[in-house]
Amino acid sequence: MTSAQTHETSAEALVVDCPFPDRSSPYGDAAATYVRQVAAEAGVRGRAGAVVLHGIALGEAAALTYPDADAERLEVAALWIAFLVLFDDTWSDLLSLEEGWLEPVLEQHAVIHAVLDGHGADEPLARLLDRVLKDIHRIDPRWDDTRLRQEIRRYLSATLWELDLRDRGVVPDLTSYLRMRRVFSTMTVQLELDHFVCRLRLPEQVRTHPCVQLVDMAVADYGCIANDLYSFEEERAHGLSANIVPVLQHEYGWDIPTARAHARKLCARAVETYEDIRTRPARYGLTEDDDLRRYFAHYKAFMSAAARWPARSDRYREGAVGFVTP
DSSP: OOHHHHHHHOGGGOSSOOOSOOOOOTTHHHHHHHHHHHHHHHTOOHHHHHIIIIISOHHHHHHHHOTTOOHHHHHHHHHHHHHHHHHIIIIISOSOOOTTOHHHHHHHHHHHHHHHTTOOOOSHHHHHHHHHHHHHHHHOTTOOOHHHHHHHHHHHHHHHHHHHHHHHTOOOOHHHHHHHHHHHTTHHHHHHHHHHHTTOOOOHHHHTOHHHHHHHHHHHHHHHHHHHHHHHHHHHHTTOOOSHHHHHHHHHOOOHHHHHHHHHHHHHHHHHHHHHHHHOGGGGTOOOOHHHHHHHHHHHHHHHHHHHHHHHOTTTSTTOOOOOOO
Protein backbone atom coordinates (compact mmCIF):
# COMPACT_ATOMS: atom_id res chain seq x y z
CA MET A 1 0.00 0.00 0.00
CA THR A 2 1.37 3.43 -0.94
CA SER A 3 1.67 6.26 1.58
CA ALA A 4 -1.11 8.12 -0.27
CA GLN A 5 -3.39 5.10 0.11
CA THR A 6 -2.45 4.83 3.78
CA HIS A 7 -3.44 8.45 4.31
CA GLU A 8 -6.69 8.06 2.44
CA THR A 9 -7.69 4.95 4.37
CA SER A 10 -6.78 6.53 7.72
CA ALA A 11 -9.90 8.67 7.70
CA GLU A 12 -9.83 8.98 11.49
CA ALA A 13 -6.67 11.10 11.14
CA LEU A 14 -8.71 13.82 9.42
CA VAL A 15 -10.96 15.96 11.59
CA VAL A 16 -13.16 16.95 8.63
CA ASP A 17 -14.29 15.04 5.58
CA CYS A 18 -12.36 15.91 2.44
CA PRO A 19 -13.63 14.61 -0.92
CA PHE A 20 -10.76 16.14 -2.88
CA PRO A 21 -7.62 14.34 -4.11
CA ASP A 22 -4.34 14.29 -2.21
CA ARG A 23 -1.87 16.12 -4.46
CA SER A 24 1.52 17.64 -3.74
CA SER A 25 4.05 19.71 -5.70
CA PRO A 26 7.45 18.14 -6.42
CA TYR A 27 9.10 21.41 -5.33
CA GLY A 28 8.19 21.24 -1.62
CA ASP A 29 11.64 20.24 -0.37
CA ALA A 30 13.33 22.93 -2.45
CA ALA A 31 10.91 25.53 -1.10
CA ALA A 32 11.66 24.45 2.47
CA THR A 33 15.39 24.74 1.82
CA TYR A 34 14.88 28.23 0.41
CA VAL A 35 12.87 29.30 3.46
CA ARG A 36 15.61 28.09 5.82
CA GLN A 37 18.23 29.95 3.82
CA VAL A 38 16.28 33.20 3.88
CA ALA A 39 15.44 32.79 7.57
CA ALA A 40 19.12 32.35 8.40
CA GLU A 41 19.99 35.48 6.42
CA ALA A 42 17.18 37.36 8.18
CA GLY A 43 18.50 36.38 11.61
CA VAL A 44 15.69 34.06 12.74
CA ARG A 45 17.07 32.34 15.83
CA GLY A 46 16.00 30.36 18.86
CA ARG A 47 13.96 27.28 19.59
CA ALA A 48 10.71 28.68 18.18
CA GLY A 49 12.38 29.44 14.87
CA ALA A 50 13.98 26.01 14.74
CA VAL A 51 10.66 24.28 15.40
CA VAL A 52 8.86 26.26 12.72
CA LEU A 53 11.59 26.01 10.11
CA HIS A 54 12.56 22.37 10.70
CA GLY A 55 9.80 20.65 12.63
CA ILE A 56 6.42 21.27 11.04
CA ALA A 57 6.99 20.80 7.29
CA LEU A 58 6.29 24.29 5.96
CA GLY A 59 7.55 23.42 2.48
CA GLU A 60 5.13 20.52 2.31
CA ALA A 61 2.27 22.74 3.47
CA ALA A 62 2.96 24.99 0.49
CA ALA A 63 3.35 21.96 -1.79
CA LEU A 64 -0.07 20.61 -0.82
CA THR A 65 -1.74 24.00 -1.12
CA TYR A 66 -0.19 24.81 -4.50
CA PRO A 67 0.46 21.48 -6.26
CA ASP A 68 0.60 23.15 -9.69
CA ALA A 69 2.75 26.20 -8.85
CA ASP A 70 6.17 26.67 -10.39
CA ALA A 71 9.24 26.38 -8.16
CA GLU A 72 9.86 30.12 -7.66
CA ARG A 73 6.29 30.96 -6.77
CA LEU A 74 6.09 28.01 -4.42
CA GLU A 75 9.11 29.44 -2.59
CA VAL A 76 7.21 32.68 -2.09
CA ALA A 77 4.21 30.77 -0.72
CA ALA A 78 6.39 28.80 1.71
CA LEU A 79 8.18 31.95 2.85
CA TRP A 80 4.85 33.65 3.54
CA ILE A 81 3.72 30.64 5.59
CA ALA A 82 6.96 30.80 7.60
CA PHE A 83 6.48 34.50 8.31
CA LEU A 84 2.85 33.98 9.26
CA VAL A 85 3.46 31.08 11.65
CA LEU A 86 6.38 32.84 13.34
CA PHE A 87 4.47 36.11 13.62
CA ASP A 88 1.33 34.42 14.90
CA ASP A 89 3.23 32.44 17.50
CA THR A 90 5.07 35.53 18.72
CA TRP A 91 2.48 38.31 18.50
CA SER A 92 -0.99 37.09 17.50
CA ASP A 93 -1.35 33.89 19.54
CA LEU A 94 -0.02 35.19 22.83
CA LEU A 95 -0.87 32.64 25.50
CA SER A 96 -0.23 35.05 28.37
CA LEU A 97 -1.59 38.57 28.18
CA GLU A 98 0.09 40.59 30.89
CA GLU A 99 -0.96 44.10 31.78
CA GLY A 100 0.27 46.52 29.12
CA TRP A 101 0.34 43.89 26.34
CA LEU A 102 -1.17 46.26 23.80
CA GLU A 103 1.78 48.66 23.58
CA PRO A 104 4.44 46.12 22.53
CA VAL A 105 2.01 44.51 20.08
CA LEU A 106 1.30 47.87 18.45
CA GLU A 107 5.02 48.59 18.32
CA GLN A 108 5.57 45.33 16.45
CA HIS A 109 2.67 46.14 14.14
CA ALA A 110 4.34 49.48 13.37
CA VAL A 111 7.43 47.58 12.24
CA ILE A 112 5.32 45.52 9.84
CA HIS A 113 3.47 48.61 8.61
CA ALA A 114 6.85 50.19 7.84
CA VAL A 115 7.76 47.22 5.65
CA LEU A 116 4.40 47.48 3.87
CA ASP A 117 5.11 51.18 3.30
CA GLY A 118 8.36 50.25 1.56
CA HIS A 119 10.79 51.15 4.33
CA GLY A 120 13.68 49.03 5.51
CA ALA A 121 13.39 46.08 7.86
CA ASP A 122 15.64 45.88 10.93
CA GLU A 123 14.24 42.81 12.67
CA PRO A 124 14.04 39.15 11.63
CA LEU A 125 10.29 38.78 11.11
CA ALA A 126 10.09 42.06 9.24
CA ARG A 127 12.96 40.93 7.02
CA LEU A 128 11.05 37.76 6.14
CA LEU A 129 8.01 39.76 5.05
CA ASP A 130 10.21 42.21 3.16
CA ARG A 131 11.74 39.29 1.29
CA VAL A 132 8.27 37.95 0.38
CA LEU A 133 7.36 41.29 -1.17
CA LYS A 134 10.69 41.68 -2.94
CA ASP A 135 10.57 38.14 -4.33
CA ILE A 136 7.11 38.82 -5.75
CA HIS A 137 8.38 41.95 -7.49
CA ARG A 138 11.49 40.13 -8.76
CA ILE A 139 9.47 37.26 -10.22
CA ASP A 140 6.74 39.43 -11.75
CA PRO A 141 7.52 43.18 -11.69
CA ARG A 142 4.15 43.95 -13.30
CA TRP A 143 2.06 42.22 -10.64
CA ASP A 144 0.18 44.76 -8.53
CA ASP A 145 0.60 43.88 -4.85
CA THR A 146 -1.59 46.73 -3.55
CA ARG A 147 -4.39 44.43 -2.43
CA LEU A 148 -1.95 42.01 -0.83
CA ARG A 149 -0.45 44.80 1.30
CA GLN A 150 -3.91 46.07 2.23
CA GLU A 151 -5.01 42.64 3.41
CA ILE A 152 -1.89 42.21 5.53
CA ARG A 153 -2.79 45.50 7.24
CA ARG A 154 -6.33 44.24 7.82
CA TYR A 155 -4.91 41.04 9.28
CA LEU A 156 -2.93 43.06 11.82
CA SER A 157 -6.04 44.98 12.84
CA ALA A 158 -8.09 41.80 13.20
CA THR A 159 -5.51 40.22 15.50
CA LEU A 160 -6.13 43.07 17.95
CA TRP A 161 -9.80 42.10 18.07
CA GLU A 162 -8.87 38.51 18.92
CA LEU A 163 -6.32 39.54 21.55
CA ASP A 164 -8.81 41.93 23.14
CA LEU A 165 -11.34 39.09 23.45
CA ARG A 166 -8.73 37.00 25.22
CA ASP A 167 -7.83 39.86 27.50
CA ARG A 168 -11.46 40.34 28.53
CA GLY A 169 -12.30 36.63 28.62
CA VAL A 170 -15.12 37.14 26.11
CA VAL A 171 -16.48 34.44 23.79
CA PRO A 172 -17.61 36.09 20.52
CA ASP A 173 -20.94 35.45 18.82
CA LEU A 174 -20.86 33.09 15.85
CA THR A 175 -21.49 35.70 13.14
CA SER A 176 -18.75 38.01 14.38
CA TYR A 177 -16.36 35.14 14.87
CA LEU A 178 -16.71 33.68 11.38
CA ARG A 179 -16.42 37.11 9.77
CA MET A 180 -13.32 38.07 11.76
CA ARG A 181 -11.77 34.59 11.64
CA ARG A 182 -11.43 34.87 7.88
CA VAL A 183 -9.30 37.97 8.42
CA PHE A 184 -7.17 37.15 11.47
CA SER A 185 -6.49 33.69 10.02
CA THR A 186 -5.09 35.59 6.97
CA MET A 187 -7.48 33.89 4.59
CA THR A 188 -8.09 37.27 2.96
CA VAL A 189 -4.32 37.66 2.56
CA GLN A 190 -4.18 34.14 1.20
CA LEU A 191 -6.72 35.03 -1.45
CA GLU A 192 -4.51 37.82 -2.78
CA LEU A 193 -1.35 35.73 -2.60
CA ASP A 194 -3.13 32.94 -4.47
CA HIS A 195 -3.62 35.24 -7.43
CA PHE A 196 0.15 35.61 -7.64
CA VAL A 197 1.21 32.02 -6.90
CA CYS A 198 -1.43 30.45 -9.16
CA ARG A 199 -1.18 33.14 -11.86
CA LEU A 200 -4.90 33.86 -11.55
CA ARG A 201 -6.12 36.53 -13.93
CA LEU A 202 -9.74 36.94 -12.96
CA PRO A 203 -11.28 40.17 -14.29
CA GLU A 204 -12.59 42.56 -11.65
CA GLN A 205 -16.21 41.79 -12.54
CA VAL A 206 -15.50 38.09 -11.88
CA ARG A 207 -13.55 38.66 -8.66
CA THR A 208 -16.39 40.79 -7.29
CA HIS A 209 -19.16 38.51 -8.56
CA PRO A 210 -21.26 37.58 -5.50
CA CYS A 211 -21.05 33.86 -6.25
CA VAL A 212 -17.26 33.96 -6.60
CA GLN A 213 -17.09 35.86 -3.32
CA LEU A 214 -19.38 33.24 -1.81
CA VAL A 215 -16.86 30.57 -2.85
CA ASP A 216 -14.09 32.68 -1.30
CA MET A 217 -15.97 32.74 2.00
CA ALA A 218 -16.91 29.06 1.89
CA VAL A 219 -13.32 27.99 1.26
CA ALA A 220 -12.08 30.32 4.00
CA ASP A 221 -14.59 28.90 6.48
CA TYR A 222 -13.61 25.33 5.59
CA GLY A 223 -9.95 26.08 6.22
CA CYS A 224 -10.57 28.07 9.41
CA ILE A 225 -12.94 25.53 10.96
CA ALA A 226 -10.65 22.62 10.11
CA ASN A 227 -7.77 24.49 11.75
CA ASP A 228 -9.90 25.19 14.82
CA LEU A 229 -10.82 21.53 15.17
CA TYR A 230 -7.20 20.43 14.91
CA SER A 231 -6.02 22.99 17.47
CA PHE A 232 -9.01 22.86 19.85
CA GLU A 233 -7.56 20.63 22.57
CA GLU A 234 -4.36 22.64 22.87
CA GLU A 235 -6.22 25.94 22.81
CA ARG A 236 -8.68 24.69 25.42
CA ALA A 237 -5.75 23.72 27.65
CA HIS A 238 -4.57 27.33 27.47
CA GLY A 239 -8.04 28.76 28.09
CA LEU A 240 -8.41 30.27 24.62
CA SER A 241 -11.97 30.92 23.46
CA ALA A 242 -11.44 32.16 19.88
CA ASN A 243 -12.21 28.76 18.40
CA ILE A 244 -15.30 27.49 16.62
CA VAL A 245 -16.02 24.87 19.30
CA PRO A 246 -16.39 27.21 22.32
CA VAL A 247 -18.08 29.77 20.07
CA LEU A 248 -20.76 27.21 19.13
CA GLN A 249 -21.04 26.11 22.75
CA HIS A 250 -21.59 29.72 23.83
CA GLU A 251 -24.03 30.43 21.00
CA TYR A 252 -26.28 27.40 21.43
CA GLY A 253 -25.51 25.95 24.86
CA TRP A 254 -24.12 22.74 23.33
CA ASP A 255 -21.64 20.30 24.82
CA ILE A 256 -18.26 19.77 23.14
CA PRO A 257 -19.20 16.69 21.04
CA THR A 258 -22.29 18.45 19.66
CA ALA A 259 -20.33 21.60 18.86
CA ARG A 260 -17.62 19.59 17.13
CA ALA A 261 -20.17 17.67 15.10
CA HIS A 262 -21.84 20.89 13.98
CA ALA A 263 -18.47 22.39 13.03
CA ARG A 264 -17.92 19.41 10.75
CA LYS A 265 -21.35 20.01 9.22
CA LEU A 266 -20.35 23.61 8.52
CA CYS A 267 -17.30 22.31 6.65
CA ALA A 268 -19.48 19.90 4.65
CA ARG A 269 -21.82 22.74 3.73
CA ALA A 270 -18.85 24.86 2.62
CA VAL A 271 -17.82 22.05 0.28
CA GLU A 272 -21.37 21.84 -1.07
CA THR A 273 -21.38 25.58 -1.78
CA TYR A 274 -18.05 25.33 -3.59
CA GLU A 275 -19.18 22.34 -5.66
CA ASP A 276 -22.52 23.89 -6.60
CA ILE A 277 -20.93 27.02 -8.06
CA ARG A 278 -17.95 25.19 -9.56
CA THR A 279 -20.14 22.73 -11.47
CA ARG A 280 -22.77 25.26 -12.61
CA PRO A 281 -21.02 28.60 -13.22
CA ALA A 282 -23.16 29.50 -16.25
CA ARG A 283 -26.29 29.31 -14.11
CA TYR A 284 -24.87 32.15 -12.03
CA GLY A 285 -23.82 34.26 -15.01
CA LEU A 286 -20.16 33.23 -14.94
CA THR A 287 -18.27 32.36 -18.11
CA GLU A 288 -16.26 29.17 -17.67
CA ASP A 289 -12.78 29.84 -19.07
CA ASP A 290 -9.26 28.71 -18.21
CA ASP A 291 -8.82 31.36 -15.52
CA LEU A 292 -12.03 30.41 -13.74
CA ARG A 293 -11.20 26.71 -13.99
CA ARG A 294 -7.74 27.40 -12.52
CA TYR A 295 -9.37 29.36 -9.70
CA PHE A 296 -11.65 26.45 -8.80
CA ALA A 297 -8.83 23.90 -9.17
CA HIS A 298 -6.67 25.83 -6.73
CA TYR A 299 -9.35 25.98 -4.06
CA LYS A 300 -9.92 22.26 -4.37
CA ALA A 301 -6.21 21.84 -3.58
CA PHE A 302 -6.43 24.38 -0.77
CA MET A 303 -9.25 22.53 0.98
CA SER A 304 -7.38 19.24 0.58
CA ALA A 305 -4.33 20.83 2.21
CA ALA A 306 -6.42 22.36 5.01
CA ALA A 307 -7.77 18.93 5.89
CA ARG A 308 -4.61 16.87 5.40
CA TRP A 309 -1.52 18.87 6.32
CA PRO A 310 -2.47 19.42 10.00
CA ALA A 311 -3.16 15.69 10.32
CA ARG A 312 0.44 14.99 9.30
CA SER A 313 2.26 17.89 10.95
CA ASP A 314 3.90 17.96 14.37
CA ARG A 315 2.36 21.40 14.83
CA TYR A 316 -1.10 19.92 15.37
CA ARG A 317 -0.59 16.27 16.30
CA GLU A 318 1.36 15.37 19.39
CA GLY A 319 3.61 12.47 18.57
CA ALA A 320 3.10 12.79 14.82
CA VAL A 321 5.94 11.33 12.81
CA GLY A 322 5.94 14.29 10.47
CA PHE A 323 4.70 14.87 6.98
CA VAL A 324 4.92 12.02 4.48
CA THR A 325 4.77 13.08 0.87
CA PRO A 326 2.39 10.88 -1.15
